[in-house]
Amino acid sequence: MKVAVIGGTGYGGVELIRLLAHHPHAELSAVLSHTQSGKDLVEVYPHLTGIVEQTVHALDVEQLAETHDLVFLATPSGVSKDILPQLVEKGIRCIDLAGDFRLKDPQLYPQWYHHEPASDAYLQKAVYGLSEIYREEIAQAQFIANPGCYPTAALLGLIPILKAGWIDPHTVIIDAKSGVSGAGRKQSLATHFSETNENLKVYKLGVHQHIPEIEQILSNVGQQEVKITFATHLVPMTRGIMCTMYVQLNEGKTTKEIIDLYHSFYERDAFVRIRPEGVWPATKEVYGSNYCDIGLAHDQRTGRLVIVSVIDNLVKGAAGQAIQNMNIMNNWDETTGLNVLPVYP
Numbered sequence: 001m002k003v004a005v006i007g008g009t010g011y012g013g014v015e016l017i018r019l020l021a022h023h024p025h026a027e028l029s030a031v032l033s034h035t036q037s038g039k040d041l042v043e044v045y046p047h048l049t050g051i052v053e054q055t056v057h058a059l060d061v062e063q064l065a066e067t068h069d070l071v072f073l074a075t076p077s078g079v080s081k082d083i084l085p086q087l088v089e090k091g092i093r094c095i096d097l098a099g100d101f102r103l104k105d106p107q108l109y110p111q112w113y114h115h116e117p118a119s120d121a122y123l124q125k126a127v128y129g130l131s132e133i134y135r136e137e138i139a140q141a142q143f144i145a146n147p148g149c150y151p152t153a154a155l156l157g158l159i160p161i162l163k164a165g166w167i168d169p170h171t172v173i174i175d176a177k178s179g180v181s182g183a184g185r186k187q188s189l190a191t192h193f194s195e196t197n198e199n200l201k202v203y204k205l206g207v208h209q210h211i212p213e214i215e216q217i218l219s220n221v222g223q224q225e226v227k228i229t230f231a232t233h234l235v236p237m238t239r240g241i242m243c244t245m246y247v248q249l250n251e252g253k254t255t256k257e258i259i260d261l262y263h264s265f266y267e268r269d270a271f272v273r274i275r276p277e278g279v280w281p282a283t284k285e286v287y288g289s290n291y292c293d294i295g296l297a298h299d300q301r302t303g304r305l306v307i308v309s310v311i312d313n314l315v316k317g318a319a320g321q322a323i324q325n326m327n328i329m330n331n332w333d334e335t336t337g338l339n340v341l342p343v344y345p
C-alpha cells in the first residue's frame with residue numbers, strides 16, 4: 001500500500017518515516033513539507049542516509065490522491081482542516097496527527113486552538129483514534145483524528161476505572177510532564193536550550209488545548225459531564241510524557257483489585273502494560289516504543305487513587321498510534337511494524 005506523509009520534515013513526520021521503514025505492508029512513496037520542497041530528505045535528516053531515499057515535495061492534492069492509498073498529515077494545528085477534506089473527497093484514507101478533527105463541538109476551536117474549526121460535517125464524521133478504546137470505529141473509518149500526546153497517556157490511565165464506576169469523576173487531577181520534542185522541530189523561545197536545560201516549567205495552565213479533548217472523551221465514556229484539572233510541565237529531556245493522576249475512589253477497593261481490573265480491561269492489548277503493586281513506570285521504559293505503561297496505588301489514608309501513565313510522545317503519543325490505526329483500518333495485525341523494543345538506557 002502506498003502512503004505519503006505531509007509534514008514529513010517535522011518530528012511527528014520523521015517518526016512516521018522511521019516506523020514505516022519497518023512496515024511490511026506500507027510503502028512510503030512521498031514526503032511533503034511546507035518550506036523544504038526540492039531538498040533530499042537526507043539533507044534535512046542525515047541519519048536517514050542510505051536508508052530512506054526521498055525528495056521532499058510541495059503539496060499537490062491531485063497528484064497525491066492519484067498515486068496514494070493513505071495519507072498521514074503531521075502538520076501544525078489549523079493546516080489539515082483545509083487539506084484533509086480535499087483528500088477524503090477523492091477517496092483517500094487519512095490519518096491526521098493534529099487536533100483539527102478531534103473535537104466534536106466546533107465552538108471549542110476558537111477558544112482552545114485560536115483558529116476556525118473544520119467543517120462541521122467533517123468534525124462529526126471524524127473517528128477518534130485512541131486505538132485500544134475505539135478499535136471497531138477505527139476499522140470502519142475513512143479518516144482518523146489521531147489523539148493528542150497528553151490525552152493518550154491520560155485517557156489510557158483513567159478510562160478503565162471511570163468505566164468501572166469506582167471513582168468520583170468530578171475529582172480528576174492530571175499532573176502532566178512532557179519532553180521538549182512534544183513542541184515539534186520548529187524553533188521557539190520556549191524550547192530554546194537555555195530556557196529548558198536545568199529547568200522545570202509549568203505552561204498553558206488552565207488553557208491547554210488538550211483539556212477539551214480529554215473532557216470530551218471522559219464525558220463520553222463516563223456518560224456524564226466530566227471536568228478536569230490539568231497542569232502541563234516542560235521537562236529538560238527530549239522524549240517522554242508522564243501523567244500522574246489523582247482521583248477520589250468511591251468504593252473501598254484495594255490496590256490489588258484495581259490492578260486486576262486494569263489487567264482484565266487491557267488483556268487483549270499488546271501495547272498497554274500494567275506494573276505490579278509497588279512498581280511505578282518511568283518514561284525511559286517506553287522510550288522509542290509504542291507502549292503505554294501504567295502503575296496504580298490506592299492511598300488508603302486519603303481514599304485517593306494515584307495513577308501513573310507513561311508514553312513516548314512521538315510514538316504512542318503520535319506516529320506509533322497512527323501506524324497502529326493504519327493497521328486496524330486495514331485489518332492487519334495491530335502490532336505490525338511496531339514491534340520495537342524500548343531503547344534503554
Ligand SMILES: NC(=O)C1=CN([C@@H]2O[C@H](COP(=O)(O)OP(=O)(O)OC[C@H]3O[C@@H](n4cnc5c(N)ncnc54)[C@H](OP(=O)(O)O)[C@@H]3O)[C@@H](O)[C@H]2O)C=CC1
Nearest residue numbers: 007009010011012033034035036074075098182184185318
Ligand atoms: N511532537 C509531538 O510529540 C506531537 C505532535 N502532534 C501533532 O502533530 C503535528 C505535527 O507536529 P510536529 O511534528 O511536532 O511539528 P513540527 O513543527 O516538527 O513539524 C511540522 C511539519 O509540518 C510542515 N508544515 C508546516 N506548515 C505546513 C503547511 N501549511 N502545509 C504543509 N506542511 C506544513 C512542516 O514543514 P517545514 O519543515 O517545511 O516547515 C513540518 O514538516 C502537530 O499538529 C502536533 O500538534 C501530536 C502528538 C504529539
Ligand SMILES: CC(=O)N[C@@H](CCC(=O)OP(=O)(O)O)C(=O)O
Nearest residue numbers: 077097098099148178179182183
Ligand atoms: C511540550 C509541548 O509543547 N507539547 C505540546 C503538545 C502539542 C501537541 O502535540 O498537541 P496537538 O496535537 O493537540 O496540537 C503542547 O503542550 O502544546
